[in-house]
Amino acid sequence: MAIGKEHSFLEAQSVRLEYRLNPGGQRIASPIGGEIVRQGSSSRLIAVKDVSFKLAAGESLGLIGHNGCGKTTLLRLLAGIFLPTSGSIRSRGVVGNALNPSLGFRPEATGRRNIALKGLISGMRRSEIDQLVADVEDFAELGPFLDQPLYTYSAGMRARLTFGVATAIPFDVLILDEWLGAGDKSMQEKVAARMAAFVSKAAIVVLASHSAAMLRDTCTKGLVMNHGSAVFFGDIDAAIDYYAQAEKA
Numbered sequence: 184m185a186i187g188k189e190h191s192f193l194e195a196q197s198v199r200l201e202y203r204l205n206p207g208g209q210r211i212a213s214p215i216g217g218e219i220v221r222q223g224s225s226s227r228l229i230a231v232k233d234v235s236f237k238l239a240a241g242e243s244l245g246l247i248g249h250n251g252c253g254k255t256t257l258l259r260l261l262a263g264i265f266l267p268t269s270g271s272i273r274s275r276g277v278v279g280n281a282l283n284p285s286l287g288f289r290p291e292a293t294g295r296r297n298i299a300l301k302g303l304i305s306g307m308r309r310s311e312i313d314q315l316v317a318d319v320e321d322f323a324e325l326g327p328f329l330d331q332p333l334y335t336y337s338a339g340m341r342a343r344l345t346f347g348v349a350t351a352i353p354f355d356v357l358i359l360d361e362w363l364g365a366g367d368k369s370m371q372e373k374v375a376a377r378m379a380a381f382v383s384k385a386a387i388v389v390l391a392s393h394s395a396a397m398l399r400d401t402c403t404k405g406l407v408m409n410h411g412s413a414v415f416f417g418d419i420d421a422a423i424d425y426y427a428q429a430e431k432a
C-alpha cells in the first residue's frame with residue numbers, strides 16, 4: 184500500500200473513446216450500445232462520450248446503465264488499459280484493477296506456480312511472493328490440487344484460484360467489474376468477507392454493476408451512462424433512482 188492513500192484521487196476530464204467499426208455501420212438509433220457514426224466509407228462507435236468526474240479518497244463510484252452504454256470501456260480507460268481518444272485521466276495513488284484476473288495464467292503450470300507468476304508480474308520480491316502464495320493457498324482451499332496443472336482444474340476450482348489471486352494485492356484506487364464469483368456454497372461467506380476486506384483497503388473504488396444492492400453496499404456515488412454519455416452524477420441512491428425512472432420512461 185502506498186503511503187498517504189488518503190491523498191488519492193481519480194479524475195476524468197472529457198474522456199472519450201471511439202472504436203473503429205467494420206464497414207457497413209450507419210448512424211442508427213438503438214436501445215443498446217454506443218453511438219454509431221458513419222463518416223464517408225468508415226464508421227466509428229463512440230463508446231464513451233466526453234465523461235468527466237472527480238473522486239477523492241473515501242468516495243466510491245458505481246457505473247450504472249443499459250447494456251453497451253460504455254461501463255466496461257470506461258473502466259478500462261480508468262485502469263489505463265485503453266488510452267482515451269481525447270480527454271485525460273489523472274490519478275494519485277496506486278491504481279489497480281481486477282478486470283481480467285486470469286490474464287497471464289499458464290494452463291500447464293500448477294496453481295501454486297501461477298500464483299507465484301502473478302507475484303512476479305506485479306514486481307514482488309521473493310518474500311512477498313511466498314506470502315502471496317500462502318495467502319491464496321489458505322483462501323482457495325484447493326488442498327493437493329494446488330500442485331496440479333491449472334488445465335486439470337474444474338471451473339469452480341479455477342474460480343477459487345483466480346478470485347484468491349485477484350483479491351490478494353491491495354490498491355489505493357481499485358477498478359472493478361461486476362463482483363467476481365467464486366466457488367460453491369461452502370465458499371460464499373468466505374468470498375464475501377474477502378471481497379469486503381479487499382474493497383475496504385482501497386481509498387477509491389470504481390465498480391460497474393447491474394445490481395442495485397451491490398452498488399448501494401459498495402458505492403457512495405453513482406454515474407449513470409446512456410449511449411456513452413454521463414447523464415447523471417451524484418449520490419448513489421439518487422443515481423439508482425434516476426436510472427430506474429429513466430428505464431420506465
Ligand SMILES: Nc1ncnc2c1ncn2[C@@H]1O[C@H](COP(=O)(O)OP(=O)(O)OP(=O)(O)O)[C@@H](O)[C@H]1O
Nearest residue numbers: 202216217228230249250251252253254255256257
Ligand atoms: N473492441 C470493440 N470494438 C468495437 N466496439 C466495441 C468494442 N468493445 C466494445 N464495443 C462497443 O462499445 C459499446 C460499449 O461497450 P461496453 O462493453 O463498454 O458496454 P457495457 O456498458 O459494459 O455493457 P454491458 O452492461 O452489456 O456489459 C458497445 O456498443 C459495444 O458494442
